Amino acid sequence: MQKIILIFLLVGGITNASAQRHMYIGLFGGLTHYKGDLGSSFLPSKPNAVGGFSMLFELNHRMIVRAEFNHGKVHGSDKLGDKNKMRNLDFTSKISEASLQFEYILFDLYEYKISPYFFAGIGTFKFSPYTKDSKGNIIMLAEQSTEGQGFYKERKDYKLQKLCIPFGGGVQWALSPRQRLAFEIGVRKTNTDYLDDVSTTYIDQNLLSQKRGGTATNIAYRGDEVPGGGTYPAEGTVRGNPDNKDWYLFSGISFRFSLQPAFRPSRYTYKPTTARTTCPSLF
Numbered sequence: 001m002q003k004i005i006l007i008f009l010l011v012g013g014i015t016n017a018s019a020q021r022h023m024y025i026g027l028f029g030g031l032t033h034y035k036g037d038l039g040s041s042f043l044p045s046k047p048n049a050v051g052g053f054s055m056l057f058e059l060n061h062r063m064i065v066r067a068e069f070n071h072g073k074v075h076g077s078d079k080l081g082d083k084n085k086m087r088n089l090d091f092t093s094k095i096s097e098a099s100l101q102f103e104y105i106l107f108d109l110y111e112y113k114i115s116p117y118f119f120a121g122i123g124t125f126k127f128s129p130y131t132k133d134s135k136g137n138i139i140m141l142a143e144q145s146t147e148g149q150g151f152y153k154e155r156k157d158y159k160l161q162k163l164c165i166p167f168g169g170g171v172q173w174a175l176s177p178r179q180r181l182a183f184e185i186g187v188r189k190t191n192t193d194y195l196d197d198v199s200t201t202y203i204d205q206n207l208l209s210q211k212r213g214g215t216a217t218n219i220a221y222r223g224d225e226v227p228g229g230g231t232y233p234a235e236g237t238v239r240g241n242p243d244n245k246d247w248y249l250f251s252g253i254s255f256r257f258s259l260q261p262a263f264r265p266s267r268y269t270y271k272p273t274t275a276r277t278t279c280p281s282l283f
Helices: 002-016 205-212 214-220
Strands: 023-035 049-058 063-077 090-105 114-127 130-132 138-140 161-176 179-190 247-258
Touching: 023 063, 023 179, 049 090, 049 247, 063 247, 090 161, 114 179, 205 214
Parallel strands: none
Antiparallel strands: 023 049, 023 247, 049 063, 063 090, 090 114, 090 130, 114 161, 130 138, 161 179, 179 247
């Protein structure tokens, strides 16, 4: 959370030191998407919402620096893919993200009504994957060490706050000189493979049970919950692909409004009178 606050203070300092008439506030709402070891595409398994806000500072009419905060939820499941349905794993995680981005607008929206735009930057996000057991109880996956994190070979516990690289684009409409509407698709490349708690190989079932208990072994492999799923795999069997990091995506609509006061013409305009020269008149 300290990193999130630091990003907004940084942009706030830049804004205060510059002309505030170029400041915008953005409100964002949309859907989340996920790509990793569970499922096979960015398509969402079910509607998952994301919302957020941003502060935008114009460097000029086409280049913008924006600080952004988003909060949403992602979900993935083997039931959505074709390769690992018998593994029967799934996860859900809330995501809180803060980022600093550079945005480039192709056409000047003070002269045109519509323009495509592109953005890229760097951010940090918090996540905490969980699932539900066969009885509907919520199980926090990081606590279960499903792949032996913290005690097996050199596998370390994974951190629940990581870096991401947001990038993408969209289309903006100038509703007025002070209001804009944008449709945006933004991809997040992460530096973790544990957003979904799946990355490497299975460890020995007895060792996992000894270290973390029966719940961990029941959650690490759930093929026995579906017909034909089989039993817990042997140690070293592939569980995930550590070479491919996890991704997530936000798509939605953003409404932006300027903090610059509307121009108000003066009600009174000074008009100097023209001096007139007249000749004196007789009685």
